[in-house]
Amino acid sequence: MTLPLMTRRAALMAGGALFLAGSAGALTLSRQAGDRKFVLVILRGALDGLAAVAPFGDAHYRAARGKLALAPPGEAGGVLPLAEGFGLHPDLAFLHQQWTGGQLAIVPACASPYRERSHFDAQDVLETGAAEVFGASDGWLGRALTALPPELKREAVAISGSLPLVLRGSASATSWAPSFAPSPSEDTLSRLMDLYAGDSLLGPALASAIETNAIASASGMDGMDGKGRRNGPGAYKGLAEAAARLLSAEGGPAAAVLSFDGWDTHANQGAANGQLALRLAGLDAAMRALRDGLGAHWSKTVVAVVTEFGRTVAENGTGGTDHGTGSAAFLLGGAVSGGKFGGDWPGLAPKALFEGRDLAPATDIRSVFMAVLQDHWGLDRDTLSRTVFPDGTGVRPITGLIRT
Amino acid sequence: MPRTLAASIAVNRFGLGARPDEPEAATTDPKAWLAQQLTRTSSFTLPSGGLPTTRSAAEALGSYLEDLKTKTDGKAGKMSPEAQEEAILKPLKQLREILIAEIEARTLRGLTTEAGFAERLVLFWSNHFTVSANKAVTIPFAGVFEREVIRAGMTGTFADLLVASTRHPGMLLYLDQAQSMGPNSKAGERRDKGLNENLAREILELQTLGAQGGYTQADVTEFAKALTGWSLAGGRTKLLVPGADPGDFIFVDRFHEPGTRTVMGKRYSADGEGQGEAILRDLANHPSTAQRVATKLARHFISDAPPVSAVEALARSFRTSGGRLPALHETLISLDDAWNPEAQKFKSPNEFFLSALRFTGLPKVERKAITAAYGLLGQAPWQAPSPEGWPDDAASWAGPDAVIKRIEWAQGLADRLGTKVRPESLARAALGPALSVATAQSIDRAESASQGLTLALMSPEFQRR
Numbered sequence: 001m002t003l004p005l006m007t008r009r010a011a012l013m014a015g016g017a018l019f020l021a022g023s024a025g026a027l028t029l030s031r032q033a034g035d036r037k038f039v040l041v042i043l044r045g046a047l048d049g050l051a052a053v054a055p056f057g058d059a060h061y062r063a064a065r066g067k068l069a070l071a072p073p074g075e076a077g078g079v080l081p082l083a084e085g086f087g088l089h090p091d092l093a094f095l096h097q098q099w100t101g102g103q104l105a106i107v108p109a110c111a112s113p114y115r116e117r118s119h120f121d122a123q124d125v126l127e128t129g130a131a132e133v134f135g136a137s138d139g140w141l142g143r144a145l146t147a148l149p150p151e152l153k154r155e156a157v158a159i160s161g162s163l164p165l166v167l168r169g170s171a172s173a174t175s176w177a178p179s180f181a182p183s184p185s186e187d188t189l190s191r192l193m194d195l196y197a198g199d200s201l202l203g204p205a206l207a208s209a210i211e212t213n214a215i216a217s218a219s220g221m222d223g224m225d226g227k228g229r230r231n232g233p234g235a236y237k238g239l240a241e242a243a244a245r246l247l248s249a250e251g252g253p254a255a256a257v258l259s260f261d262g263w264d265t266h267a268n269q270g271a272a273n274g275q276l277a278l279r280l281a282g283l284d285a286a287m288r289a290l291r292d293g294l295g296a297h298w299s300k301t302v303v304a305v306v307t308e309f310g311r312t313v314a315e316n317g318t319g320g321t322d323h324g325t326g327s328a329a330f331l332l333g334g335a336v337s338g339g340k341f342g343g344d345w346p347g348l349a350p351k352a353l354f355e356g357r358d359l360a361p362a363t364d365i366r367s368v369f370m371a372v373l374q375d376h377w378g379l380d381r382d383t384l385s386r387t388v389f390p391d392g393t394g395v396r397p398i399t400g401l402i403r404t
Numbered sequence: 405m406p407r408t409l410a411a412s413i414a415v416n417r418f419g420l421g422a423r424p425d426e427p428e429a430a431t432t433d434p435k436a437w438l439a440q441q442l443t444r445t446s447s448f449t450l451p452s453g454g455l456p457t458t459r460s461a462a463e464a465l466g467s468y469l470e471d472l473k474t475k476t477d478g479k480a481g482k483m484s485p486e487a488q489e490e491a492i493l494k495p496l497k498q499l500r501e502i503l504i505a506e507i508e509a510r511t512l513r514g515l516t517t518e519a520g521f522a523e524r525l526v527l528f529w530s531n532h533f534t535v536s537a538n539k540a541v542t543i544p545f546a547g548v549f550e551r552e553v554i555r556a557g558m559t560g561t562f563a564d565l566l567v568a569s570t571r572h573p574g575m576l577l578y579l580d581q582a583q584s585m586g587p588n589s590k591a592g593e594r595r596d597k598g599l600n601e602n603l604a605r606e607i608l609e610l611q612t613l614g615a616q617g618g619y620t621q622a623d624v625t626e627f628a629k630a631l632t633g634w635s636l637a638g639g640r641t642k643l644l645v646p647g648a649d650p651g652d653f654i655f656v657d658r659f660h661e662p663g664t665r666t667v668m669g670k671r672y673s674a675d676g677e678g679q680g681e682a683i684l685r686d687l688a689n690h691p692s693t694a695q696r697v698a699t700k701l702a703r704h705f706i707s708d709a710p711p712v713s714a715v716e717a718l719a720r721s722f723r724t725s726g727g728r729l730p731a732l733h734e735t736l737i738s739l740d741d742a743w744n745p746e747a748q749k750f751k752s753p754n755e756f757f758l759s760a761l762r763f764t765g766l767p768k769v770e771r772k773a774i775t776a777a778y779g780l781l782g783q784a785p786w787q788a789p790s791p792e793g794w795p796d797d798a799a800s801w802a803g804p805d806a807v808i809k810r811i812e813w814a815q816g817l818a819d820r821l822g823t824k825v826r827p828e829s830l831a832r833a834a835l836g837p838a839l840s841v842a843t844a845q846s847i848d849r850a851e852s853a854s855q856g857l858t859l860a861l862m863s864p865e866f867q868r869r
Contacts, residue, residue: 045790117624162805184808184858188858201802316598320600322601
């Protein structure tokens with residue numbers, strides 16, 4: 001998707017780096033036979049995409065970002081070079097290594113169809129996959145799992161106490177979080193199952209939890225006593241480790257959803273160091289832990305790291321940034337055809353900014369999700385643009401991002 | 405013990421659950437029992453014995469920040485983990501002691517109050533005006549904000565509550581207002597600092613009109629400009645106005661954006677602090693606000709998808725009473741939908757925790773057990789993840805893992821009480837006629853008193869209200 005105002009910086013993004021939304025690839029379900037895993041990481045609170053993926057080569061970058069601008073590669077606190085004048089934040093060393101190794105693709109300026117600036121409504125749209133707020137009551141990943149052929153693995157787990165909206169709508173989705181108390185006795189659980197026989201809320205919830213706990217204990221996670229941090233950047237790694245263990249367990253689920261919070265950097269955001277840098281370092285450590293924990297499964301895994309919207313290009317009055325529009329998304333994993341960008345780059349020229357203040361959304365984030373669901377899981381275009389993304393007929397998957 | 409279904413609904417759905425020693429007043433006339441809580445300030449106030457005032461909270465924050473500055477000397481990033489522990493985490497832990505004392509006080513209040521409906525209203529409004537202690541600077545203010553703004557405002561109007569909330573240091577710091585400066589203000593021009601629109605946006609989106617309430621980005625920016633200058637004395641900003649104590653609300657003229665502002669199509673002439681307040685009062689009385697508040701209140705007390713007629717009745721009450729909260733709350737009591745014999749709402753973790761403690765009749769709980777429970781159940785007081793506050797629907801709270809955590813906690817409580825309790829008589833005392841035959845049988849057949857208590861607390865009827 002390209003907005004009319006944008007300068008298509010095809011020259012800047014040349015060399016095979018620019019992948020426009022293209023035609024559907026041939027789809028075969030056999031691709032899925034190898035137990036292909038998908039991990040969705042939602043950065044809640046709105047990631048400043050320009051801080052994570054800095055367009056230091058953009059002529060307007062330094063002026064537009066002011067004190068938030070990062071130094072060029074090689075200088076103190078400088079970015080880690082990608083290509084075509086982009087660099088990763090210095091605290092994203094693991095991601096940079098994945099880029100160099102061809103296992104990280106970046107969509108530098110994307111957003112959901114939502115164009116206002118409420119976190120809550122934006123997360124609703126990001127997770128339902130609809131074109132507008134409250135456009136659906138369940139989530140696109142939940143519907144995608146339901147649409148998979150029954151002979152394939154359709155289970156998913158959220159590493160959280162409750163099921164996030166994106167997974168609702170699937171009967172095989174469950175949630176799991178490290179425990180801080182002794183487990184209930186099996187006898188008590190079975191008596192409660194009897195008591196919940198006619199309860200459409202508690203019955204399925206408990207049945208699903210019992211099943212997940214069985215997987216967790218079979219993979220040695222009983223000992224997770226919750227000594228790690230429970231929120232903030234220190235918690236990201238523990239959540240990623242838990243996801244890796246569940247996914248790689250015998251009979252483990254096909255998908256996991258992680259939520260990392262704390263990205264709403266309205267004040268004292270920092271640049272090479274500071275609050276946002278700490279969160280990015282936490283994200284980087286979590287992605288490394290995911291790779292390490294998945295072991296042999298990594299080669300057939302796609303991880304998507306996304307956020308609900310971006311932040312203002314300019315610094316606000318308190319050393320932070322306010323709610324914006326376009327932000328960056330990442331695809332990484334052994335099944336990613338990486339070392340390249342997806343989608344357009346609108347540029348930071350004042351007239352290219354959305355409403356004069358935000359990075360313009362050059363790519364519809366649904367085209368990233370569609371790419372994964374089509375090329376990684378083999379879902380067909382019709383299912384994707386009608387069932388999984390109910391208003392998705394005008395959106396096309398970005399091609400070439402997944403190894404098929 | 406609630407002897408009728410109406411009495412059971414009054415204490416369990418409107419209140420925090422019955423205690424075994426619950427007075428009979430609810431049974432005699434449930435509606436009158438609820439209504440009499442609404443206009444008495446003593447139903448809402450929490451004696452502050454030992455807890456900080458806004459001023460002492462501001463002083464605690466000031467010395468924390470001073471301490472942090474001395475010990476880290478701007479080099480936090482280069483310190484060893486041990487040095488960071490000493491310089492950063494230790495002072496933070498001290499600051500958190502204030503929060504933990506507030507959590508304990510609020511929990512004990514919930515455990516023992518005889519005005520359960522009033523307490524539930526405090527929790528509802530405190531969540532509507534969320535000040536989360538998930539930022540260091542708000543840690544000492546979250547509890548005192550609830551006591552001095554929310555509890556104190558429950559017998560007044562919504563507009564007064566909104567203004568008081570917006571002026572409190574807890575809110576000014578939580579939503580980054582304290583240092584927001586107009587780009588053309590005296591300070592803004594000189595210091596290359598400027599506007600922060602966070603508070604203005606969240607007031608519009610979450611506290612008044614709602615995201616679909618008809619405002620635009622331009623309204624957000626204009627309102628944010630009108631609010632520039634709203635700040636607090638002392639603490640981080642070092643703004644010491646003569647005669648102002650730390651934590652006092654102050655209007656800093658040299659931060660204030662000069663000129664007329666237009667918000668929601670209405671012009672507000674330059675009037676210093678009065679400009680922002682005039683906008684707040686108009687927002688409070690806007691029909692979209694009535695609609696949003698009515699929807700949230702109906703969703704909280706009736707069902708996740710409340711009937712339109714109930715929402716309309718509440719919105720009308722809000723509009724015709726000028727946003728008078730006791731009138732609004734009394735309308736809620738009068739709605740037939742609120743007395744549906746079938747419990748529609750799945751309890752939030754906090755409601756489950758407090759009602760379970762009341763169920764057992766315990767007079768007191770240890771501080772450590774309180775914080776551990778909130779952590780396990782996933783709803784630590786004043787630690788909502790965002791300014792939207794805690795969610796208010798079953799889908800958010802009844803996830804598979806959350807249900808397991810409730811069972812784990814209930815079992816832990818039951819194990820501690822051991823054989824001292826008789827679960828079936830407690831269940832009857834708490835739920836009255838709402839106790840189902842199936843649950844009563846299940847408790848009766850339990851292998852131990854402890855298992856019986858776990859089953860009672862986890863029964864479908866106790867999990868709902």
